Amino acid sequence: MVDSAGRNWHAPMSEEAKETGRIEAFSDGVFAIAITLLVLDMKVPGAKDLPQDVRLISVLGRQWPTYLAYVTSFLTILIMCVNHHRLFQHIRRTDQVFLMLNGLLLMGVTVVPFPTGLVAEYLHHREARAAAGVYSGCFVVIAIFFNVLWRYASHRGRLLVKNHNPDIVAGITRQYRFGPVMYAVAFRASFIRVTASVGICLGLARFFAVPGSGRRSRMLEWFTQPTGLNVT
Amino acid sequence: MVDSAGRNWHAPMSEEAKETGRIEAFSDGVFAIAITLLVLDMKVPGAKDLPQDVRLISVLGRQWPTYLAYVTSFLTILIMCVNHHRLFQHIRRTDQVFLMLNGLLLMGVTVVPFPTGLVAEYLHHREARAAAGVYSGCFVVIAIFFNVLWRYASHRGRLLVKNHNPDIVAGITRQYRFGPVMYAVAFRASFIRVTASVGICLGLARFFAVPGSGRRSRMLEWFTQPTGLNVT
C-alpha cells in the first residue's frame, strides 16, 4: 500500500473507485438473485396428474427442455456477471446516463427467467420456434445493452480509470461487437431448428467466458485485478 | 486519507457513518430482491391452454400490460433505491423512530410486485381502473413514507451529517413534496384512462431520476459522494 517513497498509492485509487462501488454491489445482488430464481421454472409434476402406468422418471426425462433451458440461462447469466465485473474494472466514474444504461442492462438480466420458462414450456410444442425466438431475442437485446453501456462509458475514455490501457479497451469493444451478431444467429436459427438455437446460446456462454487467449486468459487478468491498474 | 498536517480525516468520518451503514446495506438487499421478484409477475402462458389456431407470439403480444407494468415498476424501484441512497448521504445518525419509518418504507417497496401483478392481470379487464388505482395508490403511500422519513431525519438537522448544507437539505425537502402530489395525479388519472395512469408513473420515475439540473446533475453529485461531505 505504501511504496518505498512513502507515497500511499492505495488511498487515491480507492477514492477513485468509490463512484461505481455501490452500483457494482447492487448489480451483483441482482445477478445472484436472478440466477437463483431460474429454479422456479422447474415445475414439479403434480402427483395426482401422473397416469397410473407412467413412471415419474420418464416424466422427468421428457422435461429435458427445462433442464437445457436452465443450464443455458444459468451459464449465460453467470458469464454476464463475470463480464459485468470485467467492464467495471475499467470504469471508475458514473453519470446519469450510465446509471440508466446499467439499469436497463439489469432489467434485461432479471427478465431472463421468463423466456427460460417459455422454452421449458414450449420446446415440445408446435410453437417451440416462437419460444426459442423470444429466448434468443432476449439475449440479442441484452448483448446490445452491454455494447451501449460499454461504448458510452469508454467513448473517449469518458468514465474509464485514468490510466486505462487503450489496447485493452479497444479489444473489449471489438469482442463485444460479436455479441449481438452471434445472438442474432441464434435468433435466426430458431426459425429452422429450435435446439440448435438454444445450443448456440449455450455455446456463446462458453465463448464469452474465454475472452482472450494465452497462458492465462485475459478475462482472469481483469477479473482478478480489481484495481484495473495494469501495474507491470 | 491523511492530509498534509498529518490529521486523519477519514477515521472520524467513517466513525460517524457507522450508525446507518447496516440499515443501508439491509435496505439495498431488500431493494435488489424486490426488483428481481417482479419477473414472477410475468406468467408463461400454459402450452395446453393455447388454442390450435393461435400463435404464441400473439398471446405474448396481448400480454403487453404485463410488460408495461414490469418496466414501470422496475424503473420506479430502481429510482427509489437511488433516492434512498441519496437521502442516506445526508443522514448519519439513527434512532428508534427512524428505524421504524425506514422499515415502513421498505414494506411499501416490497409490496410493489403485488399491485404490479394486479395491473398485469386486469389491464384488459373491465376492472382495469381499480387495478391502476391500487397501483398508483401504492406509489402515493410510498412517496408519503419517503417524505415522512426525510422530514423526520432532517427536522432541525436531527439525524443529518454535522456539516450538512442547509440549501441542499431544503432542496430535497422541496422536491420530495412533489412526490405524493404527482402520484396522486396518476391515481386520479386511473379513474379516467388506465394507461395514462401507468404512463404517468413511468414518467415520474424519469422525473425523480433527474433531481437537479446543471452540467452534472445533483443526484449524481450526491450519489457519488458517499461521504456526504461537500468538501470544496
Place this chain on the structure above:
Amino acid sequence: MVDSAGRNWHAPMSEEAKETGRIEAFSDGVFAIAITLLVLDMKVPGAKDLPQDVRLISVLGRQWPTYLAYVTSFLTILIMCVNHHRLFQHIRRTDQVFLMLNGLLLMGVTVVPFPTGLVAEYLHHREARAAAGVYSGCFVVIAIFFNVLWRYASHRGRLLVKNHNPDIVAGITRQYRFGPVMYAVAFRASFIRVTASVGICLGLARFFAVPGSGRRSRMLEWFTQPTGLNVT
C-alpha cells in the same frame, strides 16, 4: 483508531470481531430475502374468476387477512433482524454448537412465509383457529430458538466480547424470557379469537422493538455501537 499513546485499538478489536462477521452477513441476507418473499403470499385474484357483478376493490378488501398477516410477519421479521444484530453486538466468538443454533434460528425465520400464507388463506374459514395457532406457534418456536442461542452464547460469557457489561447481558436474558411466554399467549388466544392472536403478534413486534427505556433506548445504543464496546 490510533490513540494518543500510539497504540492501534482498532486492529485487535476488528480481529476479535472477525469470527462472527460472516455469520452476521449471511444471516442478514437470509432475513432480507425472507422478508421480501412474504409478498408472494399476496395472490392476485384471477381476472377470469371474478363474477360479473363483483368489483375488484371489494374482492381485494375481503383479502384483508392477507394484508394483516403480511404486515405482522414483515414487522416481526424486521424486529427479529434488529434483535439478531443486537445479540451479535455482544457475541464475538463462535463454535460448532453456536453455528448450528444460529442455523436453526434462521430456519425458523425462513419458514415464516408459510404460516403467513396459512393465515391469509384461512382467516375467513372455519379452520381459521388452526391457521392462527400454527402462525403464533411458529413464533413461539423462533422465540425459544432466540433464547437458546443467547443463553448458549452468554452462559458464563462463553462467546461474548471480553469486556461485556454483565448488567446489559442479564437485561437481555431477562427480556428474552418474555418472548416464548408472550407468543404462547398469542397461541392460546388463537383458540378463542383468531384476530386477537394475530394482533398480539403484531403488538409483540412493537414490544421487542423497544427493549429499554430512557432518553435514547438501549436497542439503539446497541444497534449503533457495532463494536459492542461500551467505551465511556
Place this chain on the structure above:
Amino acid sequence: MVDSAGRNWHAPMSEEAKETGRIEAFSDGVFAIAITLLVLDMKVPGAKDLPQDVRLISVLGRQWPTYLAYVTSFLTILIMCVNHHRLFQHIRRTDQVFLMLNGLLLMGVTVVPFPTGLVAEYLHHREARAAAGVYSGCFVVIAIFFNVLWRYASHRGRLLVKNHNPDIVAGITRQYRFGPVMYAVAFRASFIRVTASVGICLGLARFFAVPGSGRRSRMLEWFTQPTGLNVT
C-alpha cells in the same frame, strides 16, 4: 497489522486474498437465496379444497414429507455453505477452470429446491422411490463437484494460499472423498426405503458439519480463521 519490525503483514495478505473475495461474496449470496427459496416448496393447502369433515391440522400433519425434505435441504445447503467457506480459507488464486467449476457447483446448489419439491410431492406416492432417488442423486452430483473443485484447486497447491499446511489440505481431500460415496449410499437406499434415503442425507449434513474432532473442531478453526494462515 504492523509487527514489531514495522513490516505490514496485513497488506500483502489481503492483496493475495483479493482474487477470490468476489467469488466468495457472490457464492454466499447464491447460497443465502437458495436456502430461503426452499420455503416455496411448502404449499398452503387450498381452503376450498378442504373437505367439510377434515381438520386443517391433520392435512398439515400429512404433509410431513414436505417438512422432512425442507429441514434436510436447509441443513444440507447450510453445511455446504460452511464447507465452501472452509475451502476458500485455503484458496487464494483463481483461474478460468476454477471459475467454471465453482459455477457448476453453484448450479448444483441452486437446483436443490427442485428435487426437494419432488420429495415433498411424491413421498406418499407409489413413485416415492424415484423422487428420493433424484433427491439423493442430486447430492451425489454436488458432492462430486465439491471434490472436483477442491482437487483442481489443491493439485500441487495450484491455487492455494502460499503457506498452506499440507496435512490439513490432505485431510480435507480425504474427508471429501467420503461425500460422493455416502450420498451414493443414500441413493441406493432410495430403492429400498425412501425415508431411510432422506434420513441418510439428513445424517450426512450432521457428518459434514463436524469435519474433525478434538477440543475445538477443525471446521471452526478454519471457519474462524479467515486468513487461512496457521500462525502459531
